Amino acid sequence: MEYTHRTTFSSTSNSSLSPSLPTTFHIPCAACKILRRRCTEKCVLAPYFPPTEPLKFVIAHKVFGASNIVKALQELPESRRADAVSSMVYEAHARIRDPVYGCAGAISQLQKQLDDLQTELAMTQAKLLLIRCQQQYEQNLENTGFSADIYFSSFLDS
Numbered sequence: 001m002e003y004t005h006r007t008t009f010s011s012t013s014n015s016s017l018s019p020s021l022p023t024t025f026h027i028p029c030a031a032c033k034i035l036r037r038r039c040t041e042k043c044v045l046a047p048y049f050p051p052t053e054p055l056k057f058v059i060a061h062k063v064f065g066a067s068n069i070v071k072a073l074q075e076l077p078e079s080r081r082a083d084a085v086s087s088m089v090y091e092a093h094a095r096i097r098d099p100v101y102g103c104a105g106a107i108s109q110l111q112k113q114l115d116d117l118q119t120e121l122a123m124t125q126a127k128l129l130l131i132r133c134q135q136q137y138e139q140n141l142e143n144t145g146f147s148a149d150i151y152f153s154s155f156l157d158s
Contacts, residue, residue, distance in 0.1 A: 060088050
């Protein structure tokens with residue numbers, strides 16, 4: 001997702017630029033804008049932090065720092081950089097929410113939730129099996145013409 005925006009302006013007013021030389025204007029990426037530096041065409045951060053998503057860079061920068069983000073991206077092949085940025089932004093969000101555990105805390109919480117749901121599912125399946133067994137038992141009694149109420153009441157009377 002590379003975002004570059006270039007606009008060419010021709011200078012026609014009284015300025016020091018020659019009217020025949022176009023001036024290229026490049027909108028800086030969110031990273032360069034926040035860091036207040038000039039965004040070049042070779043900016044490593046520009047494809048991953050477009051000017052329309054400044055919060056994405058602010059969060060990652062707050063946790064990892066700009067130089068560490070740049071180093072990490074430069075060490076990776078271009079095909080894996082977008083996933084790395086996505087992971088860094090996710091980890092940064094998690095670190096801001098939970099400074100001690102970060103993503104590990106979120107994973108632990110999800111694992112506990114999964115364990116609880118698996119336990120609940122096992123209990124529900126056991127209850128369902130019990131109900132089916134009771135229904136099968138009652139159906140077998142009906143098919144044999146035997147009434148459990150009569151059978152048990154005869155024991156109670158004696």
